[in-house]
Amino acid sequence: MEEDNTHPTLWAVVKVLAEHNQVNDNNSKGKKQLISVTLNPHWTARDVQVALLKALGLGPTVSASAHNIVKVRDAHGALLPLTPTALHSSPVQPLVVEICGTHQHVAVEDSRVEALPPTFRTAVEAIIKRFEERLNAVETGLGGLPGRRQLLVEKELHRIQETLNFMTRRLDLTRAPTWVTGQT
Numbered sequence: 001m002e003e004d005n006t007h008p009t010l011w012a013v014v015k016v017l018a019e020h021n022q023v024n025d026n027n028s029k030g031k032k033q034l035i036s037v038t039l040n041p042h043w044t045a046r047d048v049q050v051a052l053l054k055a056l057g058l059g060p061t062v063s064a065s066a067h068n069i070v071k072v073r074d075a076h077g078a079l080l081p082l083t084p085t086a087l088h089s090s091p092v093q094p095l096v097v098e099i100c101g102t103h104q105h106v107a108v109e110d111s112r113v114e115a116l117p118p119t120f121r122t123a124v125e126a127i128i129k130r131f132e133e134r135l136n137a138v139e140t141g142l143g144g145l146p147g148r149r150q151l152l153v154e155k156e157l158h159r160i161q162e163t164l165n166f167m168t169r170r171l172d173l174t175r176a177p178t179w180v181t182g183q184t
Contacts, residue, residue, distance in 0.1 A: 007039060
């Protein structure tokens with residue numbers, strides 16, 4: 001396929017999970033399959049996914065693409081968005097297309113992520129230990145909370161009762177105004 005100036009071509013090497021080996025038998029033997037797909041610049045990510053699945057023979061419809069997850073990675077293993085403007089490749093430097101099922105993934109073969117250094121690990125463990133100690137202190141303090149709450153409620157009820165008694169006595173000692181009793 002020649003590259004059209006108005007429509008870029010996506011060149012990709014296909015990587016498929018074992019459940020999807022019906023796409024290409026060569027893939028299961030370790031050989032790489034190079035595909036090219038002409039992309040419309042106005043396509044959405046779903047359109048790009050459908051075009052890739054159609055090129056692989058997995059289904060030309062959107063419903064078929066719902067059962068297959070398409071991931072596109074660059075040469076360094078970084079995930080790329082499925083937008084025509086972000087997918088730049090050539091036959092010499094193709095992208096990697098991974099076809100997965102739902103809740104599955106394909107491990108990156110050339111992972112450059114190394115194990116965490118021991119000092120970082122001990123620092124994280126110390127932070128977790130501090131949080132656990134603080135959580136235990138809070139939980140210990142909450143142990144007497146229902147009793148303290150009951151005590152506060154009883155104190156407040158007692159204060160309200162005393163205020164009510166005081167106001168009742170004051171009303172009893174006060175003479176009613178003449179305009180209320182009607183006496184002059």
